[in-house]
């Protein structure tokens with residue numbers, strides 16, 4: 001039972017510790033209370049089976065568990081459950097984040113060790129930036145950093161490990177791939193860092209793939225530009241040939257601060273494209289051009305016919321293209337449509353989903 005409780009507590013944001021007020025404090029309660037005090041998680045202590053308000057005094061003895069004021073409830077009759085719900089909502093990390101608003105741009109900083117993630121974070125947060133707050137993220141131990149720039153709000157996702165001093169970070173690679181994926185999954189835009197003193201290496205491509213899997217818009221940030229050993233065009237060519245999402249490539253130096261403002265401008269514009277909607281008219285004019293530009297694939301005497309389309313979702317964009325027969329769509333053709341769509345509507349770096357569906 002203790003083992004099970006420990007596992008559950010480790011995964012939880014908030015613990016509801018339910019006791020039986022009629023039975024009083026039991027040795028089992030004391031054991032669990034000790035475990036919870038050590039876990040340092042927010043706990044609500046519930047004194048259950050108080051079916052009648054005249055028995056509320058039965059709850060008092062649970063004070064001695066050292067977990068705050070017991071909340072009298074009756075699971076059977078529902079007494080106290082409304083107040084309990086309010087108490088739960090007030091303690092959940094999400095409620096702190098709601099204050100940020102949907103329009104905030106969520107950004108994850110990704111990259112292999114020593115590429116300069118922590119330095120970039122500090123450069124972004126440097127000097128004049130107003131840090132509004134640091135709020136718990138949904139992942140355990142994750143802290144997000146929120147700041148404003150002009151009229152925009154940015155949320156840097158899962159920054160606690162990056163803000164720690166370098167000395168304290170040594171030995172552990174803070175950003176495991178799983179952790180990076182979790183951060184990216186909460187972000188709109190992922191910055192995938194490349195070290196300009198070393199050029200693009202395979203691990204950088206793996207990192208970019210983490211962003212793609214998480215459906216993040218991506219910007220390739222070539223850091224340490226002050227000691228660059230490579231040209232930006234080389235980096236661009238290398239990434240373009242390997243990354244389907246075609247991320248924009250920007251050079252910065254976290255050390256000198258060069259390129260940081262431009263990077264923030266670019267994050268805003270990529271986010272705006274990710275959240276944008278293409279009108280059905282514009283999309284269908286574009287599909288007409290595609291039909292004229294390249295003969296669609298066929299099988300035997302049947303040929304794919306691209307009939308019409310709409311954007312069905314934004315942030316990130318998703319399109320539904322209606323065709324005569326989806327089984328005629330080849331991988332090559334769908335890549336081509338995707339990339340033409342990117343070029344035409346400035347969706348470089350933006351994840352794009354296209355569903356080819358049969359005309360009903």
Ligand code: GDP
Nearest residue numbers: 113114115116117118119223224227253254255
């Ligand atoms: P992280 O492991 O990705 O967080 O990388 P750090 O931010 O800890 O940086 C790793 C090393 O690269 C440190 O010694 C930094 O001082 C150095 N570094 C980071 N950014 C730059 C930069 O723009 N220029 C130069 N010359 N060095 C940098």
